[in-house]
Amino acid sequence: MDFRSVHTRFRLHLLLHSGLKAKPAISSQMEPFSPPRKILVLDDNRIDRETCRRFLSRTAPAGSYFFVEHDCLDGALDLVHSERPDCILLDYHLHDGTGVEFLRGLHANGSTLEFPVVMLTGTGSESIAVEVMKIGAQDYLVKDRLTPEILQRTVEGAIYKASTGRLLEAQRREMERLFREAQEANARKDHFLATLSHELRTPLTPVLAAVAMLDDAAMTNPDELREIAAIIRRNVELEARLIDDMLDLTRISKGRLEVDQRPVNIQDVIHSALEICRDDIARHKIRIVQDFQAGNSLVSGDEARLQQVFWNLLQNAAKFTPDHGTITISTHDAGDGWLEVRVKDTGIGIPPSELENIFLSFDQGSTPAAKRHGGLGLGLAICRGLMEAHSGRIWAESDPAGIGAAFIVRLKSAMPSGTSVPAPDSPPVADRLPASGARLVMVVEDHEDSSFFFSRIIRRMGHQVLHARSTAEAVEIFRSHQVDCVISDIGLPDGTGTDLLPKLHAIRRVPAIALSGYGMEEDVRRSLDAGFSSHLIKPITSVKLTTALEEILRPLPSPD
Known part of the structure; x- marks a missing residue:
């Protein structure tokens, strides 16, 4: 049978069915139509197009379908992308080509899932069915076997399958x-x-080497001993700063970084930061230029945290500035109650593409010089976090010629006050002792070297020391001795310092200092809630311990 006779039979078949009152088929995939489905009927025969419209309109609620018609391949793809139909009914034979050509064009654009296609043909050829399904058609129908219910179910199934396919593709x-x-x-x-690992190990190398030199019996020159002590101190401080940086970054990422904002003289902060960086600056013979033009040098900020910001910026500038270069630190009024500090160097500069990325955590820059200097890439990320905590800003600028970079810090100005800035809160009177001579201090610490170090400091202050290596031993010593003060590590072999102190206070209340390698806000709060007067974060210097002890051992004020 030739193609024309098949088409004639198909048209008669459609016309016959269109005159019957068929019950609408309800598809399990069919949802309420809002908005209606848009169907593109691509067929070169007007009667076939009209009959397809009638079939679908009769098997669904009124207004369920909206039809767009086209009768040739020419312009069909453009029409698809402009109209964006929910389904395409595609005749296999068109007067200017075949539906296969259309499918290939649709497939080339990656649109076979976006626009599901149901192929209609007058011949039930298995090879044609396989071909069009491979190219991307959702289904294939033979025209002389078509009914309104089959057409509606096939269209809805094609839309559903394409939608599922798109979802799966998006998930993939x-x-x-x-x-x-x-x-x-x-x-x-x-x-x-x-x-x-590299950054933490690096400072240990000179420390271990210096300790080995101290073991040398011939090492008696005071100048050499001082130099070795300076090496040890410098590298241990570097190690401590690395750990502090990681803790600060954790606080920033959790939104738990707290700043104590008071009126602060920004020039004093900058001078303190310069003092910390003095050795690095001197080593590279870098010239420092200070140009303070701001009329009011007071800003609202946390002095220690601002010093940390400018220490990082100056250290960064010194790192990337060649020997005999210049670092200029200037201040000026930025208007609307803001003060700006600019730290500018004559170093290698920053590529424009990296001016924002350098403030990301662990970003060390992509330039060879940046990689050569190494580091964890935490400093600038911490600076930004600290400035956000101050409700301020920090950003970078770089010379287009690649010579030098500038970091600008913007802070809220503070008004000069006639009253002195209040000192930090003192410990409660109940946690301080009446005046007397030497005290008896119990050190609860299971790390032998740390315990030895703390004891030396306490004895140098003129006090006596008792040692305990566990909570059980501490309770026993506390019961049998008139201990005046407790210094306790938080992590102990048989419990914690926060468990120990309430037991001691149940016997007798004395002031106590907590020692811990954990320094997050919740760690400090946990110690204070347990009854400790202060919480010192390891590594603990002699200055820190001495200051804390002097504070809680300070005599009570004399009654008037």
């Missing part, structure tokens, strides 16, 4: 994206751990 792409991100995060983690 999302899974691929997440997998790539996980791989990148894993690579960043490995790189960070390797860098962290």
Whole structure:
């Protein structure tokens, strides 16, 4: 049978069915139509197009379908992308080509899932069905076997399958994206751990070497001993700063960084930061220029945290400025109650593409010089977090010629006050002792070297020391001795310092200092809630311990 006779039979078949009152088929995939489905009927025969419209209109609620018609391949793809139909009814044979050509064009644009296609043909050829389904058609119908119910069910099924396919494709792409991100995060983690290991090990090398030199019996020159002590101190401080930086970054990421804002003289802060960086600046013979033009040097800020910001900026400038270069620190009024500080160097500059990225955590820059200097890439991220905590801003600028970079810090100005800035709160009177001579201090610490170090400091202050290595031993010593003060590590072999202190206070209340390697706000709060007067974060210097002890051992004020 030739193609024309098949088409004639198909048209008669459609006309016959269109005159019957068929009960609408309800598809399980069919949802309420709002807005209606848009169907593109691509067929070169007007009667076939009209009959397809009638079939679908009779098997669904009124207004369920909206039809767009086209009679040739020419312009069909453009029509698809402008009209964006929910489904395409495509005749296999058109006067200017075949539906296969249309499908291939649609497939080339990656649109076979976006625009589902149902192929209509007058011949039930299995090879044609396989071909069009491979190219991307959702379904294939033979015209002389078509009924209104079959057409409606097939159209809804094609829309449903395409929608499901799009969802699965989106999920596949999302899974691929997440997998790539996980791989990148894993690579960043490995790189960070390797860098962290390197950065933590580096200061230990000169420390261990210096200690080995001290073991040398011939080492008696006072100048050499002072130099070795300075090396040890400098590298231990560097190690402590690395740990503090990581803790600060954790606080910032959790939104738990607290700042104690008071009127602060920004010039004093800058001078303190310069003093900390003095050795590095002198080593590279860098010239420092100070140009303070701000009329009011007072800002609202946390002095220690602002010093940390400017220490980081000056250290960064010194790192990337060549020998005999210049670092200029200037201040000026920025208007509307703001003060700006600019730290400008004559170093290698920053590529424009990295001016924002350098403030990201663990970003060390992509330039060879930046990679050569290494580091964890935490300093500038911490600076930004600290400035946000101050409700201020920090950003970077760089010379277009690649000579020098500038970091600008913007802070809220503070009005000069006729009253002195209040000192930090003193410990409660109940946690201080009446005046007398030497005290008996119990040190609860299971780390032998730390215990020895603390004892030396306390004895130098003129006090006596008792040692306990566990909570049980501490309770026993406390019962049998008139201890005046307790210094306790938080982590102990048989419990914690926060468990120990309430037991001691149940016997007799004395002031106490907590020692811990944990320094988050919740750690400090936990110690204070347990009854400690203060919480010192390791590593603990002699200055820190002496200051804390003097504070809680300070005599009570004399009654008037």
